[in-house]
């Protein structure tokens with residue numbers, strides 16, 4: 216069989232990693248795919264930029280559309296990122312009947328439904344394993360390995376940059392900005408790193424995971440999203456004193472009245488496996504009704520871990536190039552006419568336990584007043600600590616864990632507490648998840 220000819224859009228961190236993996240493991244990959252896989256044409260914005268990979272034998276251009284339209288290219292790999300021009304390039308490739316492999320979670324989360332429909336219409340496919348949790352084969356695991364289950368819920372650390380920052384803040388007490396710059400240097404961060412630190416990247420990934428787990432449409436706009444930029448080292452330390460780690464989680468859960476989709480900093484009991492996933496590593500805990508809890512762990516970002524997922528998709532695509540398109544594994548796990556809409560439940564209706572930190576004036580009766588307001592709103596306290604006075608001797612931090620409470624009740628209680636003269640700053644709050652069923 217002649218080699219399969221790849222057109223590669225983007226020669227940055229992941230594009231470079233893909234060339235390296237395809238070159239180094241060429242024989243092994245050919246044994247699996249049944250044919251050799253070779254990059255023949257590639258594009259980058261600046262052809263003089265330094266590269267992490269060899270480029271011998273690859274025709275280079277600054278015009279990615281030239282690669283897509285090259286009749287000598289059989290499969291397109293999109294590793295540019297973002298919405299434009301990546302979306303137009305992908306659409307053109309699909310119209311030409313060329314399969315596309317991508318790591319672009321933003322594009323899939325926003326435009327996946329149309330792209331999958333276009334692919335189907337042109338008897339081809341989009342593969343996107345690298346879009347979620349980097350090198351972890353989580354899409355394949357849920358879509359194929361857990362196909363016998365009703366997935367009840369999943370929770371994951373799905374942004375490598377954010378986890379890298381939180382780990383360095385906790386273990387080394389380093390400043391947020393400095394660690395972010397390091398994650399950018401290592402190639403982990405998005406082109407716009409606010410996507411990482413404000414939870415948007417994790418929301419893109421959760422959108423995709425939920426669609427595959429529950430057979431529902433991609434609903435990025437309905438994901439409740441909070442990032443890690445507001446987390447302070449004191450809170451990480453106090454959480455540790457209660458026996459918890461602070462992690463940024465994406466959570467999707469089926470309920471009778473719809474589905475919860477939320478991304479936010481979360482306290483997890485330190486004995487849980489997820490609490491011990493550090494640095495750039497990601498992990499996803501998936502709970503299926505037949506299998507129970509399963510967990511998938513590995514590098515969530517970086518050149519070769521992400522390339523590992525891109526190349527696995529390439530092998531899949533190559534294996535099915537000559538197959539009847541209706542016999543391929545569907546993009547969102549269920550056959551297209553079986554995708555069923557699901558209501559995303561409002562945050563107000565979600566019940567979780569909470570970590571709270573109050574900055575109060577050191578005055579008699581303040582704590583009693585706070586406890587009273589919490590009780591009036593059905594919030595019951597599980598544990599409480601009074602911490603040392605701040606350096607300026609102005610405020611006394613009080614931290615507590617609560618039992619489960621509806622978000623709406625907590626909002627109302629905190630609004631009342633923040634209006635007290637003796638409360639000096641907005642209350643810091645993080646949700647707590649036990650992840651035990």
Ligand SMILES: NC(=O)C1=CN([C@@H]2O[C@H](COP(=O)(O)OP(=O)(O)OC[C@H]3O[C@@H](n4cnc5c(N)ncnc54)[C@H](O)[C@@H]3O)[C@@H](O)[C@H]2O)C=CC1
Pocket residue numbers: 224225226227228229230258259260261279294295296297299300318319320345346349402403404405406515516517518521
């Ligand atoms: N870096 C990582 O660890 C991971 C990245 N991803 C995704 O992989 C994709 C690529 O990311 P990286 O390799 O990190 O990016 P990068 O910034 O290192 O490389 C991007 C490449 O695309 C080219 N490019 C950028 N804008 C372009 C434009 N307007 N027109 C033509 N070419 C353009 C650049 O010249 C460069 O070669 C993104 O979708 C990202 O979200 C997914 C998982 C992990």
Ligand SMILES: N[C@@H](CC=O)C(=O)O
Pocket residue numbers: 346348349373374375376377403404405411416515516517
């Ligand atoms: N910026 C992303 C890259 C992988 O998806 C991350 O840090 O996880």
Ligand code: NA
Pocket residue numbers: 344345346347348349350351352353354524
């Ligand atoms: Na993956």
